[in-house]
Amino acid sequence: MVSGTAIITNEAGLHLKPAARFCEEALKFDSTITFTFGNMTANAKSVLSVLSACVKKGDEIEIVCNGSDEQEALDSLCRVIREGLGNEE
Numbered sequence: 001m002v003s004g005t006a007i008i009t010n011e012a013g014l015h016l017k018p019a020a021r022f023c024e025e026a027l028k029f030d031s032t033i034t035f036t037f038g039n040m041t042a043n044a045k046s047v048l049s050v051l052s053a054c055v056k057k058g059d060e061i062e063i064v065c066n067g068s069d070e071q072e073a074l075d076s077l078c079r080v081i082r083e084g085l086g087n088e089e
Contacts, residue, residue, distance in 0.1 A: 001064065002066075002070045004074050006078050009058075009082070010057060011057055013059065014055040016047075016051070017085075018084075018085035023044065023045055026073070027045050028073075029070075029076070032065070033045060033073055034063075035064065
């Protein structure tokens with residue numbers, strides 16, 4: 001199991017399009033991927049779960065990956081967050 005933190009930088013936070021992009025990236029990996037925000041734990045592979053966390057711009061989440069490709073998954077998710085989750089600016 002590996003974990004890391006990331007700060008959401010895109011204007012919309014983890015709302016519909018960015019949440020879909022986040023889940024799309026998570027679904028590329030076999031590992032179980034969750035994230036925590038406040039007292040909520042969300043399944044990174046479920047758009048509804050990600051949306052229910054109500055993560056906004058500037059919020060910090062902790063991503064937890066567990067499985068055969070856990071480090072690759074963590075690195076990839078942190079990268080797409082840094083890149084803005086497909087935010088067209």
